[in-house]
Structures are given as structure tokens and as C-alpha cells.
Amino acid sequence: MDINRISVTITGGASGLGAGVAKLLASKGAKVGILDLNADLGEALASEIGATFARCDVSDEASAIAALDALEAKNGTARVLVNCAGIGTASRIVGRDGPHSLAAFERVIRINLIGTFNMMRLAAHRMQALEPLADGERGVIISTASVAAFEGQIGQAAYAASKGGIVAMTLPAAREFSKIGIRVNTIAPGLFKTPLMNELPDEIQASLGASIPFPSRLGSAEDFARLAASMIEMSYLNGETVRLDGALRMQPK
Template identity: 60%
Template sequence: MRSERSLAEVQVEIRGVSAVVTGGASGLGAATARMLAANGAKVAVLDVNEADAQTVAKEIGGIALTCDVSDAASAEAAVAKAREAHGAARILVNCAGIAPAARIVGRNGPMALDAYAKVIQVNLIGSFNLMRLIAADAMKLDSLESGERGVIISTASVAAYEGQIGQAAYASAKAGIVGLTLPAAREFASSGIRVCAIAPGIFETPMLRGLPQEVQDSLGAAVPYPSRLGKPEEYAQLALAIIQNTMLNGEVIRLDGALRMQPK
């Protein structure tokens, strides 16, 4: 009986709390938006795909906001609208990202520098962009009973550790997320704001679902256990667990079924 009371005492209550999910129109972001809403959060779904964001927001009773995470003005406007609708956010989950494949030097010569910069701009700078805005708002909020004011979760990748050939831009952007997590957690600690990241393996995202079934099966078979592609809901479950457990801070958690990527 005592253990049940202890869990209730330390678990963060998210009912009625304002949350922002980037990349919330599909894949990991949509699953996370649904999970947070199912647990009572007021969710703002941010995405460049306005139509799909509206569909998810309508389903969960949230709001949809068009946002290019790589653009300062776009992100500032979206956060302001979310704040106006739901109040300042205590929860941010960064899921927006792109994953184009290209060798540093391919058949047609070196990779275009703009192509590399685009991946860094969206995946890394985009996550930092929302982090800085949500943290600034959360610092002004009253602390909860636990002393906490908020939690920020970004999406890294196993590619941050075992980037494959053709993933130089993506892997370095995700490695940047890994490197950002601890210093941000240390900086925000005095304000009661936690920062973590999730490093997924191979998941059932819209990009992977577009591949032939035999290719999907082959990718899933490479995972030691369970030998399948990860489900977006499993990412969302981990995001919820991080939000609810105040001792999780400054950590990057692999979610990959013990997968270690090969060079190609």
C-alpha cells in the first residue's frame, strides 16, 4: 500500500497541462500527441503539413498550428498562438525532422552544402529553436508541488551513434541532439525544467511504410528483439514515462530492440 502512495507522490500529473508537439501531424509526433491528449494534456500540434496537423488536432481535441521549426519567426508565432489557446506549455516533445540520404561524395561529386545545412537546420536547430522558446515560457510558470516547471524531450536516433553510409547529415544532426541534452538539462535545472532525448531505432514512420513490404520485413528482421519495426505508440509510451518520472533528466534513451546499425 505504501508503494502505491509513493508512486502517486512522485508521478507528474499532466491532466490539464499545456503541451507542444512538433512534427505532430504524422509518425512519432502524431502518436505522442494522441498519447498526451489521452492522458489529459492540452496539445498543440505543430507541423509544416497544415492539413494533416488539423486532422490529428481534431481527433484529439487539440489545436493545429503551421510551423517551420527551422525558422525563428514561424516558431515564435506558433508558440505564441499555443500559449494564447492553452497557456504556457510545460511539455515540449520535438519530433519534427527530415531524413534525406546522400553520400558526402557521390557519383555526381560532393554533396551540395545547402542539402547538408537543411538537415542540420530542421533536425538540430529546429529542436533548439523550440527548446529555447518553451523553456523561456516555462521558467515564468509557478512550480508544481514537486518543484518542477516543465520537461523537454527531443528526438535523437541510433544514427547518432552508428550512422550509416549516406547518413552523414542526418547522423551528425542527431548527434547534435545528443550533445545538446545534458548541457540544456544542467542549465535549466535551477528552474525545475528537465531535458531528455529519445534515440529510436527503425520505426514505422510514413517514410518506411512507403517501402515495399519485403524491405520493411528485412529491416525488422535486423532488430534482435523484438524482430520488427518499432511502433510510434512505443515511442509515445516512452515520452509519457519520461514526462511522469521526475528523476529522468539529462539522459538520452535508446529505443531500438538492441539494434546496432551496420555500416550500410
């Protein structure tokens, strides 16, 4: 699919990996719609790159529908959805203070996994009404998992479960949507320089980067965005989860 002039929706697009995708796709001529809970960051980025912003809680049906309606009124129905919204948490299943908070586990699943599913179903429903392109393609959906889906560390039970669910959902979604010309893929990033990572001291960031086999550095939002753009453009790539991690394999802790 040619990125130029198509409408794109990016959840979690106000910062981090989502912002990297928004910037790159806007530079390629896409009509970018940014969805995020942070209105200040979202509106600032939208103004910077000529995009459209709508506030959205991806885990809430009414909020997601209203946000998609707002973007559609400005940019038309999106042919591409990139799911980048998500949160992380760290807690042992049984720790010094007792068992893992059930509410905290549910919150991670709600935002990361249910939020991804919510946006996927709503976007695909709209995409199916679009006229197919020359190759029969109507849309592309890209979600964000993590290497934690495969090698979750101690303390990552909730996060790994949410990201593992996204990986497991990718192929059945791709198979179901094949009849309407919508491709579904997932990116599983490793250690990336995100706003959360930036909160760590520089020496810890440097140590984490050095632990990656090659290239020995933290991934960047630009790395993630380039892979997302390639997934949009490569029409034969479907039903796949691609690790983006410099050959990193996470240790137990």
C-alpha cells in the same frame, strides 16, 4: 509530472512519431498543441483528438514564436515540449556525381538540429515563468535523436550529424535548466514504422524488422509515445538520451 490537464506542445505532431505522442497524451488528459508544416494533416488530427493546431517552421524564429503564441492563447503556457519535427536524407560525402551538396547538408542541420534548439530555447523561456509544481518542477523538454547519432551508416553524414548534435545538447541543457526546474531528455529511436518507412515495399520492411534482435519488428509510434509519457511522469530522469531500438546496432550500410 502528472500529464492530466497540463499543456503540451509537440513539433512534427501531425504524423508519425509526433502524432503518436499527441494521441497518447491527449488520451491522458493533456491539452495538446500540434505544430507542423502540414496544415491539412495537423488540423485533421487536432479535430480527431480535441487538440489545437498551429502551422510552424521550427527552423524559423518568427514562425516558431507566432505558433507558440497561438497555442498559448488557447491552452496556456506549455509545461512540456516534445520535439519530433525532422527530415532525413541519404547522400555519400563523395559520390559518383561529386561531393555532397552543401545546401542539402545545411538544410538537414537547419531543420533537425537548429530547429530543435530553436524550439527548446523559446519553450524554456516561457516555462521559467510558470509556477513550480509540488516537486519544484516547471517543465519537461523531450527531443528526438536517432541511433544514427551513434552508428550512422554510409550516406547518413548529414542526418547523423544533426542527431548527434541533439544528443550532445541534452546534458548541457539539462544542467543549465536545473536551476529553473526544467528537465531535458532525448529519445534515440531505431527502425520505426513511420510514413517514410511506409514508402518502402512490404518485403523490405519485413526484412528490416527481422534484423532487430528483440522484439523482431519495427518500432511503432505507440512505442515512442509510451516512452515520452514515461519521461514526463518520471521526475528523476534528467539529462539522459535513451535508445529505443530493440537492441539494434546499425551496420556500416
